[in-house]
Amino acid sequence: MASQEGWKRREPGPVVRPYAVTGGRTEPADGEVLDLIAVVVTTSRSTGAGSEPARRTPEHRKIINLAHQPTTVADIASDTGLPVGVVRVLLADLIMLGAVKVVRQRPAREMPSDDLLREILNGLRAL
Amino acid sequence: MDSARSSAGQPGLTPHKLLIAGGFAVGKTTMVAAISEVRPLLTEEKLTTASVGHDDLRGVPGKTTTTVALDYGRITFASELVLYLFGVPGQERFWFMWDELAYGALGAVVLADVRRLDDSFPSVNYFETRGLPFVIALNCFDGAPRYEPDEVRDALDLDPAVPVVLCDARERGSVKQVLITLIEHVAAQRARAAVVAAPAGR
Numbered sequence: 001m002a003s004q005e006g007w008k009r010r011e012p013g014p015v016v017r018p019y020a021v022t023g024g025r026t027e028p029a030d031g032e033v034l035d036l037i038a039v040v041v042t043t044s045r046s047t048g049a050g051s052e053p054a055r056r057t058p059e060h061r062k063i064i065n066l067a068h069q070p071t072t073v074a075d076i077a078s079d080t081g082l083p084v085g086v087v088r089v090l091l092a093d094l095i096m097l098g099a100v101k102v103v104r105q106r107p108a109r110e111m112p113s114d115d116l117l118r119e120i121l122n123g124l125r126a127l
Numbered sequence: 128m129d130s131a132r133s134s135a136g137q138p139g140l141t142p143h144k145l146l147i148a149g150g151f152a153v154g155k156t157t158m159v160a161a162i163s164e165v166r167p168l169l170t171e172e173k174l175t176t177a178s179v180g181h182d183d184l185r186g187v188p189g190k191t192t193t194t195v196a197l198d199y200g201r202i203t204f205a206s207e208l209v210l211y212l213f214g215v216p217g218q219e220r221f222w223f224m225w226d227e228l229a230y231g232a233l234g235a236v237v238l239a240d241v242r243r244l245d246d247s248f249p250s251v252n253y254f255e256t257r258g259l260p261f262v263i264a265l266n267c268f269d270g271a272p273r274y275e276p277d278e279v280r281d282a283l284d285l286d287p288a289v290p291v292v293l294c295d296a297r298e299r300g301s302v303k304q305v306l307i308t309l310i311e312h313v314a315a316q317r318a319r320a321a322v323v324a325a326p327a328g329r
Contacts, residue, residue: 119208
């Protein structure tokens, strides 16, 4: 299977199975699946007294640091090297603790606006 | 948790996504890399029955998840408008990922190799069924026989409105033109839908 597309040989990385960092949990604690380009940001409560720092793992803290600027789920997964499913579980923990909030869950279901399309077209033409 | 999940109309980073689909080794990652910084993404997915027969599970009976590597690219236009390009693995065994990748996408490029046009059938079928606007980009590999876009349109039995363009997935300018064609097509589809949706009263 090693030669098939999508299965790439990668550096061994940390010798921890992916869901070990979530304590074996594979579903977000609040049951909500964040979109790949959902935008999250760290809140002021992430460093507050009531934010239960003891319950956080190094991976939680890594995510808090990455999300000081609004950041997408995909970028957090890419920057941490953690699988998307793991990032979703950890983000749900942080959201329930109030340490991270979702500023944009999903792109709109409805058609994109003319203004948006024009802005993208202008951007592409200027590349 | 409603308050934590609310979007509250807050301005800021507004990401949008486009999909780059197509068959095995047709040049999807090359296309993404030609126009954006490619970033690796790991998805840890449950093995489904679709994998049976592909993945040798002998000796690992407890293995129910597997790591799938995707590549994606980002194009940042202004400080807050960012276009994400996700390569969509074309084989049927990865279809479980398509709905998630397609949700909320603006549109898709189906990258096709004229020598293996049937590899693009699943992508075309999927986007037609979802009603997601797409364009066909024929990757002109060196030495590949040239076909006219109209021949390809007939072979794929495409709606006449779907653009079919030639491209070189390695060339930034060529890929840029494909994406421009796609966004123009999305805008045209939007205008068409608005006409259809408008009341017929006069």
